[in-house]
Amino acid sequence: MLRNLRVLSLFILIAALYSCQDNKVQEIPIVEFFKTPDKTNFKISPDGKYISYLKNYQLKQNLFIQSLVDGKERVATSFSDFAVRGDYSWTFDNQIVFSLDGTPHGVYLMFALDVNTLQKRPLLSEEKVNVRMVGRNKLTPDIITISMNKRDSANFDVYRLNVTNGELKPYLVNPGNITEWVMDADGRIRLAKASDGVDETILFRTNDNAPFKPIIKNNFRNSVKPIAFTGVKNYFYALSNVGRDKTAFVEINAENGKEERVIFSSNTSDIQRVDYSKSKRRLELAAWEEAKPKKQFLNADIKNIYDNLAKQLGESEINITDRDTAEKKFIVTTYTDRSRGAVYLYERSTDKLIKLTDNSDINPDELCAMQPINYKASDGLIINGYLTLPLGDNKTNLPVVVMPHDGPFGMRNSWGYNSEVQFLANRGYAVLQVNYRGSSGYGKAFYSAGFKEIGGKIQQDITDGVNWLIANKIANPKKIAIYGRGFGGFSALYGVSFHPHLYNCAVVQNGLISFFTYIQTAPAYYKPFLQKMYATIGDPEKDAAQLTAISPAFHPEKPVVPLFISQDANDPRANLDNMNHYVSKLQKRNVQVKYSVNKSERGSVGNEKWRMQNNADIEKFLDNNIRVKP
Template sequence: MSKRFILLILVAVIWSCKNANEKKVIPVDNFFRTQDKAYYHVSPDGKSLSYLKLQDKKLDLFVEDIEKGTVKQLTHLKEKSISFYFWTSNNELIYYTEDESKERRSDLFVVSKDGTSHKQLSSNEKNKVRVIEDQLIDDKYIIVASNKRDSTVFDVYRLNVRTGNMDIAAKNPGNITEWVTDNKGILKIAVASDGVNETLLYRENESLPFKPVTTNNFETTLQPVAFAENEADVLFAISNVNRDKNALVALDLKTGKEKQVLFGNDTLNVVDAKYSKAKKKMIFVTCESWKKEKFYLDDSTKVRYSKIDKLLPNTEWRIMDKDKGDNVFVVRTYTDKNPGSYYLYVSGQSKLKKLADINPSINEKDMSDMKPITFKSRDGLNINGYLTLPKGTKTTNLPVVVLPHNGPGGRNTWGYNADVQFLANRGYAVLQVNYRGSGGYGKSFYTAGFREWSDKIQEDVNDGVKWLISKKIANPKKIAIYGNGLGGFIALNCLYKNPDIYSCGGSNSGVISLFSYLTTIPPFLKSNLQMYYEIFGNPETDTDYIRFASPVFHADRFKAPVFIAQNPKDPRVNVAQGVQFVKELKKRNVPVTYIEKEEGPNPVLRQQGRTALYKALEAFLQENLNKK
């Protein structure tokens, strides 16, 4: 064999190895692509499948006959976009549209599944509507809550889908934050709040007044799930009353005492629970540690769902909708590297029909693993989170982007995250910290974050970065921090206070002033204002702390480059204040990238806004991290 031939082989091997390890840069649009089909629902009788499909830059409503496969387009929208819709009977659907204005003016319609009947129930309303009971009562009513009478509270109405008339069923005295019907649509539960304490109210029927059952501090969870149909005056609820972690309990509505703990564990936190009207019993709970897991309360459900497990190996799945008889299901799959797909599952046939991929532009082979992590905070708390490392690169001395999550009470979860995968694809290790005050880890961990937004919460995030540095994963000279909402608030505070840690940082629709945040709470959440004061501080009595905690008052302390994005149509964002903050930073020669992007109900405009945002963020990080 000639030396020249051997040399050619070596070159070919080296080139192939280089290509195998070479990072594939995926276009920004691919990560944030609008779904062509989404929001699948099954009719109560299991015979029809509905969904929204992208048509001429709008999501229109379609219905498919499951057996025949015939499809009917029910809407041809030109201006407003569908925000939500649902089946209200075997043959009718209700859909709700909103415009792009800051007020989000809305219309409400009822349409037959064959399209022969189409009636507008309300027009260009400023008030909000929440659906309490979506199935028809007496073949004409659904139960909704609306703030049409008073913008600060939600009353309960019987909405006549034949005439559009709304008759008040329960008037809110001013302190009711939640209404709950039983399994037959009878309004039996109300939750009253004084802002700090919440009282569960109950009545046996609609002719009786509501009476208090039990009162708890807002730190305590008592979330109604369903009424027991085989036992009078019993409510199934997710509760952490007198415990740290959420459990599923049966509550005696006469005494306010727990009759039974259906599922409880000192280490597992119940985040969801499902009741079957067909079986008239609770069928499973979902707990979340580093990822979600089902625990079955009904053997037949376990057998049925195990068949789905076998059909969908190596993936997570959840039921998005089902028919009244629990026979026809819409199933969504996902992993940390795959946005997933929608499937139709008919239990009698034990087979799946694929409906659509959520984002066919994403190939999971190109995505990165999201790994759970745990570290100790400086004061000894166990802090959990996730670390995603870029694919096909070394695992040491990496540039890092820290993504503090929004709040209060939110958390990062395991699963496909377009923001995370986009950043990992650009070569960044992505750190997500579930700082104290995050939900899902018990009552004591949640309350440990109260009034710590400028102190220990930020320390938890910083301690996560220091943990990464100690593990030699992070390049200590190439660390950025970026967040949305209150995550942006944390990011900006961490940035100016810790110039030794962060090279640059940014905020997307972030809170820059707690004064503004607390004064722009929507009118219908005013009853919760005292709760917000407990979590963040009272702007009247804790003025010094609120000022100290708000980055808008510390423009003089920023040195590192800043990225600011705002949505001018977001009612919770004080755009003028944000613009002034940017001007103050620029006066002090702080490098600032400022972008205004719109995100409303229109999916095409939303995708365009996201694409512009992430292209700008990509350039910002490239300039301030990769060139260092």
Template sequence: MKAIADYLVMMRSFLKILSGLFLFIFLVSCSNEEKPAKVSVETFFKNPQQSNFQISPDGKFISYLKPYQGKLNLFVQSLTSKASFRISSFTDQSVRNYFWASNTHLLYYKDNGARENFQLFSSIYDGSKTIKISLKPDTKVTFLDYLKYDSNDILLAINERNPENFDVYSLDLKTGKKILVEKNPGSIIDWIADNDGEIRMAIGSDGVTETLYYREKGSKAFKPVKSSNFINTLKPIGFSSKMHHIFALSDINRDKKAVVELNCLTGEETKVLYENKERDVLEVSYSRKSQSLNFAVFENPKREIYFFDKQLKEAFADIKKKLSNDEIRLIHKDQKEQHLIIRTFTDRDPGSYYFYNLEDRNLMKLADVNPDIKPSEMCEMKHVKFKNRDGLEIEGFLTLPKGRGSKNLPVVIYPHSGPNLRNSWAYSPEVQFFANRGYAVFQINFRGSTGFGKSFLKQGFKNWSKNIQHDITDGVNWLIKEELADANRIAIFGYSFGGFSALNQVVYNPNLYVCAASYSGYINLFTYLKGFPAYYKPYQQMLDVLIGNPEKDVEYLRYSSPVFQTNKIKTPLIIWQGGKDPKVNLSETNQFVKELRKNQVEVNYIVDKTEGHYLSDEKNKINFYTQVDLFFDKYLNRSK
């Protein structure tokens, strides 16, 4: 036994040394690279010329978004005749999203920046016979399923009757007429149709417990299958060819999300189809055609794919071989699942969109995401780990600038939004923009980030300004201890929850940062909680657990809200605010900035009145990052 114990100690020491060696090699390799030319802000943040590619169900047409008179509009191209069509011609707002509703029709909606914007349109693939779907103001619409690919009807979930609940409607794509199919009894938060367009499953919630309901084909009565606390995940993926069975993503009775088969009559897992003991399964691809699974995806730290489908596994191997092993994401597929839209990328390359034919293995490039980015000039994103103050291992990504050495660098801390999202190994325009300016960029998957299991996720609950911020602070101190960061030249930048984190960091760590940037950062959690739309009512008790209760957790929510801490902020700030932001109140931010300036804090305050929570207009986006560029240069390059 002693020999085994000694061996384990030796191996742990070896792995620790090996980890340090990898970091050392990474640092040395970065320090030997030449300093790249400065790339313009416009190059990093301009809208892609073509994006959001999809394929029609019958595989005859490719659709995509493309700028037209300064706004993103919808286009379609025939794969047979090569004819192309502009479906929309909006000049005031961009098309925010769209999808194929049948072989001939597309549904799309405009973006006005607000939380609820469903100016919904139906159009034939050549742009003819466009109709606007009649909806009440502030109505939200969710696509559920096709009834049949070759029909004129589609299933939608709409909260038009009652803002708090979603009913199921059948929409006639030619006339815009809606017919109520399923009336919400008041507790259903999700509806799920089978492959024939019949609603067969539903998920209900009382705010704490979620219940999966199922009904047999042709039946009107739903029966409960399984109930569990909302902290657990039981997410249906699709119907199995085995009667009364479904595929689901579940972490019930386990820490990591796994792919399972579930018997809807008994509520029991009949089989674990795939699980990874170290990571959550983040994505599962389902085949409607064969009612089977294609693959499951997890990240460790890069995307790894477990294939259920042999043909698709061979196809991905063929694509990787043709594209020099770039990372691959399946974006869309047609009804027969023979034609695929894929996107490639690396940490240095935003990548391209391709059309792939499984039958003849023909690979055709559709568009580059950003052809002006030269991967050779971009910087490597390296996976790193450090121990936080509680002894917990925290992961993240470190990107070092080229030609600047590897010691005492100016650094931009870049916390992710969510907070239950994550940083991934991929191309990021923000990361590469900062690295191109000579700054190291540190992205931290703090407690509360997804992908690391239920236990890690739960540690972020009601800890937005404590555990999560402690992990960010500990990461910064680790950089300083490793002599990677110049302690006098550290900035922090974030969007949404990341912006909230940037503001929290300068409240409670005023001497750690020389400047900070908040892009749509939450400033008042009371206002944030109050601002949730009516259909979040079933989630109210869940929000109390995740964020805090406005009546019972007053002291904590005040502590967490930067708007109440203006007297503690001394750090120069750049703040961006959208005039139509439903999550961050414009008047409140105006007052917040006024108080900061009264306290002699330097604030570069940018308001774009037509924008919502995120920047969608290309000019506004370029202006904001130009301001960030100047602001960070002023503080991070002043003592080289």
């Protein structure tokens, strides 16, 4: 009976994947998949009078502001040497705080922009520092709270920055192990998270003059992520998997660390996000991922807004990404698996929805469904993932591109629009995305099952997925490529090194090729996480033999199939010297290698041109190695 059900399920899967097939599949130009949308990173001013966004100007990504009163668009910044970063933010007194990408010598530059005059003021100019936004509050609208590793590169202290006059005042000095600071609604930091890499401690203080005291202590396999104070007593909301497998949304008493109640949980998946309105001090929704994204509304008012949006936007996934302080106007984004979606302005009083930009010009009917799948790994563990099949009449014996995700831990593939997946499917390839053990969202046991298995069971999960495709006659066993970036790039090189007869070729982008280099070159502020890396990935001393055995850098003699390798010269975690040496060794063995390096800055037109060329080269590479010729 069970076997019959499995056969029926597979039949339904294939039928669903081909429900959108068309005999006349048109190849969509590469630029349509990979171009940067004309406008991105939309935000709304606290007073609801303006929207801001990033847009190319003078060949760089710059800030633009549009008045919601008269609709006029203004160029707010006009940098020609640097790009404005996407993490800019509004202050409560209607200024914009932003920083720049691509500055020389690692100088961090932060500015404040006066929206009325468009005059910008320098706030920070610091060499070789990282800055993180901690928060802002309405009580002191001209003050933002930031953390910065200025005093000590290994530790982030907290500062109060006046965006009117640039005055920077120390607020909290990091004793050496604090990895996270949490503000209350009035802008006071009352929670902190400390870690020695193995054990994690939540600390609480009643006010700015009181000392922090430990209230919760966990091994790294357990996690408590504070969200916000409830406004009742000293309780706070958090995501916690303490005492359970799946992360739940809970309320905790900060006086003693005791969990008071579970607000919402799922039996199948970790709760991954909670939307909380700081201005209203109101819970709105909890979100998680099963095969597709899910939401549980925690407030009738916000549910009504989403219901009204759904009536106008249909089956798209909908998310509110920003709002004014009065919560009368909202920035809304949409997407599906076959559409990058659009950005809208929603005016609550009139129930009016105004499209601000389309993220893509591709007709969704020309693209294909991303279908959730699962299979059993060799040791019986259920592995989930997604399979996207090309349009057309062929239902079996397809060329396949396997795409393991980056990570290995704390990341996953999700249902939704993926430019690379849709590009490959449009070119006739089936695409398999595997959420191997260690991927996030599936609970503590599944996450922990990946520890010390980066070159073991994690890779076997990927191999089992390929064999599942072959066994079900979806894949042509002689036309399979593996394609990944970061840890996914490691998996691609591992696959062609240790399973040379399974793959015909590999595409590697910013590939991780030496775990020794990956661990040893981690920035100083990663220090609190090093012990965790030793426990989950491997200790460079105690596990040296194992890390040597699996790191591609030490095995350039193994690959025999064609390789496409690209590196971003500006990626701080991609070791260019290691990759240059590795490629040189391959070339000396006459292994076919296409190697390219991107030296363009993020947010620049040059970077976009390189991205287009890179994908054109990947298309040609796959066409030469696994495309089924007519």
